[in-house]
Amino acid sequence: xxxxxxxxxxxxxxxxxxxxxxxxxxxxxxxxxxxxxxxxxxxxxxxxxxxxxxxxxxxxxxxxxxxxxxxxxxxxxxxxxxxxxxxxxxxxxxxxxxxxxxxxxxxxxxxxxxxxxxxxxxxxxxxxxxxxxxxxxxxxxxxxxxxxxxxxxxxxxxxxxxxxxxxxxxxxxxxxxxxxxxxxxxxxxxxxxxxxxxxx
Amino acid sequence: xxxxxxxxxxxxxxxxxxxxxxxxxxxxxxxxxxxxxxxxxxxxxxxxxxxxxxxxxxxxxxxxxxxxxxxxxxxxxxxxxxxxxxxxxxxxxxxxxxxxxxxxxxxxxxxxxxxxxxxxxxxxxxxxxxxxxxxxxxxxxxxxxxxxxxxxxxxxxxxxxxxxxxxxxxxxxxxxxxxxxxxxxxxxxxxxxxxxxxxx
Numbered sequence: 001x002x003x004x005x006x007x008x009x010x011x012x013x014x015x016x017x018x019x020x021x022x023x024x025x026x027x028x029x030x031x032x033x034x035x036x037x038x039x040x041x042x043x044x045x046x047x048x049x050x051x052x053x054x055x056x057x058x059x060x061x062x063x064x065x066x067x068x069x070x071x072x073x074x075x076x077x078x079x080x081x082x083x084x085x086x087x088x089x090x091x092x093x094x095x096x097x098x099x100x101x102x103x104x105x106x107x108x109x110x111x112x113x114x115x116x117x118x119x120x121x122x123x124x125x126x127x128x129x130x131x132x133x134x135x136x137x138x139x140x141x142x143x144x145x146x147x148x149x150x151x152x153x154x155x156x157x158x159x160x161x162x163x164x165x166x167x168x169x170x171x172x173x174x175x176x177x178x179x180x181x182x183x184x185x186x187x188x189x190x191x192x193x194x195x196x197x198x199x200x
Numbered sequence: 201x202x203x204x205x206x207x208x209x210x211x212x213x214x215x216x217x218x219x220x221x222x223x224x225x226x227x228x229x230x231x232x233x234x235x236x237x238x239x240x241x242x243x244x245x246x247x248x249x250x251x252x253x254x255x256x257x258x259x260x261x262x263x264x265x266x267x268x269x270x271x272x273x274x275x276x277x278x279x280x281x282x283x284x285x286x287x288x289x290x291x292x293x294x295x296x297x298x299x300x301x302x303x304x305x306x307x308x309x310x311x312x313x314x315x316x317x318x319x320x321x322x323x324x325x326x327x328x329x330x331x332x333x334x335x336x337x338x339x340x341x342x343x344x345x346x347x348x349x350x351x352x353x354x355x356x357x358x359x360x361x362x363x364x365x366x367x368x369x370x371x372x373x374x375x376x377x378x379x380x381x382x383x384x385x386x387x388x389x390x391x392x393x394x395x396x397x398x399x400x
Contacts, residue, residue, distance in 0.1 A: 006266040007250035008289075014247035017240065025220070027290050031220050033251055034264060034289075040217065047214035050207035053235055053242045064234060066206040082348040089208075092228050097223075183224065184290050 005010075008034075044102055060131065062107045062124040064089045072096075072105055079103040081138040082083055085128065085157065087111050087145055088184045095143070100190040105129065111184035118149075118154060128157070131165055139167040143179055146171075158199045169196040208234075221368065260331065262307045262324040264289045279303040281338040287311050287330065287345055293344060295343070303341075306331065311349035312356055318349075320356060321332075328357070332364055338369040346373050346391075 001057070006032060015026035033041045045158050050066075058070035064072070072078060072092070082103030086092060108123040112195060131137065140161055144150035159167045172195030181189070208230055216228035232349060233241045250266075255265070258270035265271070272278060272292070284380030287310060295301050303315065308323040340361055344350035358368045374392035375384045384392075 006271065007247070007254040008264060008266060009253050011247040012294055014244045015238075016347075020225075020228075023367055027293055028220075029218055029289050030251065031288070033248065034255060035233045036217075039252075041248045043252045044214045044217065045245040047207070047211040048245040048248070051211050051230065052238075054207040055234060064231075066208060066292065071206065074259060088231070090231050091293065182228070 003095070057107075061105045062109065062127055063105055064107075065093050075101075082127075082135050082141065083131065083137050083139070084143050086143050086181065087150065087153075088182065091143065094181055094186075094189060095182060095193075097193055098186040098189040098193070100193045108144070108153065111144055111153040113149045113152075123153075125160070129160060129186045132161060139165055140170060140200070141193075142168065142170045143181065154199070168199045170199050172196050211224070213310065261305045262309065263292055263305060264326055266309075278304075280336050283328075283331065283337050283339075284341045284343050286343050287350065289352070291343065308344070308353065310345075311344055311353040313349045313352075324351075325357070329360060330365055332361060337366055339369060342368065342370045346371075 003072075007038045011030045011033070012023065012026045015021055015029055016023055021029070031133075032043075048077070055064055056065045056066075056068055058065045058068055060069050060073045062071050063072070065075075079102050082101075083106050084095065084101055084103055085106045085108060085148075086095070087108050089107055092105050092107060095105070101128055106124065107129070108125065110118050110123050112118060112120055132140065140157075142154040143156055144153045154170055158170075161168050171192045185191075207393065211230045211233075212223065212226045215221055215229055216223055218226075222231070230369050233244075240252045254266045255264055256266075256268055258265045258269070258273055259329050260273045261270060263270050263272070267274075278300050282301075283304055283306050284296070285306045285308060287308050288308055289309075290385050291389055292305050292307065295305070306324070307370065308325065308328070310318050310322055312318060312323070332340070340357075342354040342357055354370055358370075360370050372395055373388065374395055375388050378389075
């Protein structure tokens, strides 16, 4: 089956590597691209190529970004007194989509999960505490996922941040239990922000 | 929202152009690529880039291919007396996957649909008839889709091929293997009854 000289089979094999894309979906995408306007495949290829080199972590919020600081941290219009802590970069996109939050973010790049070897030192916890040591931040909103690992991480962070005299809140139960934030709808996320409750 | 300098947003916007991939799926793919082994995004990008230039129609069967003649037409092991006529290049992949067919293909690149402006001269009908004029081909299997356009196309081709003294067959329609009768659609059940075969 492997025929490296055939561009169509090559493209199908490569697209199959993507999560959730099997051989049939890959073939459908490739034949769509072959019928698409000139330059479509090239534009997509160029954008994917750009992911390789240009992406780094923001030195302030640890979100993945093409330029340091990231768009949110560089935006002077954003409220610097509130920091919303999330597990993954895609959670930032979900909150930006809801349009409800005007503060800054902090991306942990995961949640505490001792069974998977993810201890707090594997996350961007140290960087978060460094940000909070100044007297700018008045509130930290913990928006980790509503599952065992996310709740553990939120409690762990709440205990660390409490002595700094900063208000700590957790997202309200506007998002249904078991839903990953990345896939939550914009309205539920907005409600969850409005109804956030103080942890202590 | 448009930020051409940001490689992540760029990649998400580009992947969203693909059929069946919305903003959330595109974001999921991009963040998967950012965590994937080095070179994954580049490999995929290179394969997509290859789709632009190197793809053409096989001068014999009209399938899309990287080299003319295509793999099937170049394969001397394949039976040259049987031609299986399909609407789309991806149908060839489906038949190759089934492993049941050892002859050659002919790709029409569509089906007759006057309402959509697709008349026989828009399809690769002329090329099919040219192939059949020699005395090599003994049977043409019409494997157009089992819908109004596919049936129309099959009847049209059968009428053209019949005078050439070549056997014309159509794929059997019925319930697919593994389908419970309870869940089969009415049309397939009707066809399955019409085309019933004697057990002995």
